[in-house]
Amino acid sequence: MKLVRVLSRLALLSLAAAAFVGLTKIYGDSARPPLLYPGFPAKFRHPPPAPRASEFTELVRYSIAFAIFAVGGRLAFRLRLNPASPSEGQPILLGLHRGRQDFQP
């Protein structure tokens, strides 16, 4: 029974993925081929088939880019989506209504 449920969920996910694949295909078929400019780096045009440890900086670069988007998103979502704090908009009580006997020099 559990297997049937998992399979049905997988089928549903596959259906959603198939819909997006269809949309991508429509978009891809209508898109123009890009113009490859001469300055396009060869390591991206023809990347090596095997891993290259010397290109570790690429991983660092994209990890930093990911972190920037994550931190940026965190700031934006905190600012825009979090409800106002309960103390916001409350009057500040200065305690001026209390008598002078409270004053202890």
Next chain:
Amino acid sequence: MRTDTLTVVEARGTAKPAQGRLKASFWLSVTLLVSVCAMRAVPFTGLALHDWLGLALGGMVFTHLLFSRSWIAAVSRRLFTAQSARTRINYLLNLSLFAAVTAAVYSGILISRHAIPALAGTKPPWDMDWRWHSIHARFALAAIILSGFHLAINWEWVLAAGQKVFRRVPGKEWV
């Protein structure tokens, strides 16, 4: 613990999932994060590993979505009625991320020079299809941006799950 942390963790499942499931979900999310970054660094990983990792990423995303099925089902049912702005944005963000990853994996399959020819037993195409290559790069970039936002909006869950995985806090039943 903050209230929004509780809400996010509770929203992940209506029932009490096992501790093992939370661990699996957490480590899968961490693996996905590392994979998304590694996928962009093609000169570092090499094209062959990039191809295979891309296919694996598709499977990992499916599993990740299966782990979050309760949340997806609950929000899908009531998206336009009783949901907060945060939940709606989170839902649309996740949907966009799923679309971007699907498009990136599909276009990656079309231009694959190692994994798909090896699986299909065919020869890799002689020349690169630069149109699909360009589309693949665009959707992959969109996926990394949206993944960053996805991490940002689910940060409370990551913190709560991380604390649960790395530190056993007695008497705190979060999930």
